[in-house]
Amino acid sequence: MAHLFEKTSFGSIQLANRIVMAPLTRMRSSQPGNVPNELMANYYAQRATAGLIISEASQVSQQGQGYPGTPGIHSPEQTEGWKLVTDAVHKAGGTIVLQLWHVGRISHRSHQPGGALPVAPSAIKPEGGTFSADWQPVAFETPRALELSEIPGLIEDFRRAASNAKDAGFDGVEVHGANGYLLDQFLQDGSNQRTDQYGGTIENRARLLLEVVDAVVGVWGSDRVGVRLSPYGTFNDMRDSDPVKLFTYVLGRLSQRGVAYAHLIEPRSSGAGGGDSVVENVPDTAELFRSAFNGALLSAGGYTADTAKHVVAAGLADAVAFGRFFISNPNLPRKIQEEAPFAPYDRSTFYGGGEKGYTDYPC
Ligand SMILES: Cc1cc2nc3c(=O)[nH]c(=O)nc-3n(C[C@H](O)[C@H](O)[C@H](O)COP(=O)(O)O)c2cc1C
Structure with missing residues (x-):
């Protein structure tokens, strides 16, 4: 029976x-x-x-940005900036991978090159909104459907970003295929209604994610690339007509590629970035998809010390990712080891600002 303090790879x-x-x-x-x-x-x-730090999502291009103040991994200055982060983490004895991100339709013109419309697999407007470049709340607009001829450039953006992440000294990368951002928008049929080879069948809808993974693996090797997915997640207005079939297929293809890990977000915590309500009556995806992937499985979403111990001991996950509690408990592993209570987090300081609610939680 594995336990949380046993090392792994x-x-x-x-x-x-x-x-x-x-x-x-x-x-x-x-x-x-x-x-x-x-x-x-x-x-x-x-x-x-932490056994592993996964960086905040980092846009692979200017087009891939959807919120103000999020870091990129497409310019030389950003690559240099990330070196400060990887050096500091490594000096402190840690390990860190970078999450590669393109938001697709979850954006606003103010973030886009030339003030253009955000792009997506199909021209379908998601419910909700984001923050503009000057931090004003703005509703989503109907995005522009990507031309087939733009897809190679998109894959190249991910490849170049992965290469920048290597130059910046990361230990690997995670492809963000979750939470209703571009790659997830291609996967799920609620947001993808294309009629070319990137839409329609499950094989077609999964094509972009897998081509991106292949490009990134070309830079890093499959043993340093993870992929994050959120089956049954509803955040960012997502839906699919057959998530079991879709994500079983995707995880099977990722198994064949031998990627370092698959990272699944439990749908109960789908909207954790926006609020603390728990989504009821949704499947337990670590359990549902465990057998669909033959590598290391990382599970995230609403874990406590006890439920994390349990899911690893039961063999349903190889490791557990904590989000909100890592914000307010920098020393979370020690807290878990000592069975100490977790410090509460302050949601009002999650996004933007400076040290307050960021580096001033007791270590
Ligand atoms: C403030 C905040 C920011 C987040 N940013 C990201 C992100 O950049 N990339 C991502 O894949 N998920 C992101 N998430 C989702 C978390 O990684 C995680 O899946 C979620 O918080 C559920 O885990 P928890 O219950 O331990 O917080 C974010 C969540 C929060 C609360």
């Missing part, structure tokens, strides 16, 4: 324990240019006792 990525820091957007990069900075380096270094 995701491909060639070594984890000193099975308590992982989930990717957490905090919108504190330096402007102009969305550049990672010393403050971010300090924040991540404080959390270096």
Whole structure:
């Protein structure tokens, strides 16, 4: 029976324990240019006792940005900035991978090159809104459907970003295929109604994700690439007519590629970035999809110390990622080991701002 403090590996990525820091957007990069900075380096270094840190989602291109202040991984300045982060984490004894992100339709013209419309698999407007480049709440608009001829450029953006992440000193990368962002928009038929080879059948809808994974694996090797998915997740207005068939197929293809890990977000915590309500009557996806993937499985979403111990001991996951509690408990592994209570988090300081609610939680 595995337990949380037993070491493990995701491909060639070594984890000193099975308590992982989930990717957490905090919108504190330096402007102009969305550049990672010393403050971010300090924040991540404080959390270096995690078995693995997954960085906040980082846009692979300007087109891939959807919120103000999120860091990128497409410019030389951003790559240099990330070196501060990887150096600080490594000096503190930690391991960190970068999450590669393109938001697709979850954006606003103010973030887009030339003030253009956000792009998506199909021109379907999601419910809800985001924040503009000057931090004003704005409703989503109907996105522009990507031309077939634009797909190779999109894949190249991911490849180049993966290569920048390597130059920046990360230990690997995670492809963000979850939470209703671009790759998830292609996967699910609620957002993908294309009639070319990237839409329609499950094989077609999964094509972009898998081509992106192949491009990124070309840079890193499959043993340092993870993929995050959110079956049954409803965040960002997502839906699919047959999630079991879709995600079983995707996980099967990822198994064949031998990626380092699959990272599944439990749908009960689908909207954790926006609120603390728990989604009821949804499947337990670690259980549902465990047998669909033959590599390391990382499970996230609404875990407590007890439920994390249980899911790993039961063999349903190899490790557990904590999000909100890593914000307010930089030393979360020690807290779990000592069975100490978790400090509460302050949601009002999740996004944007400075040290308050970021680097001032007791370590
Ligand atoms: C402030 C905040 C920011 C988040 N940013 C990201 C992100 O950048 N990438 C991502 O894949 N998930 C993101 N999520 C989702 C978390 O990684 C995680 O799946 C979710 O919080 C559920 O885990 P928890 O119950 O342990 O918090 C975010 C969640 C929160 C609360």
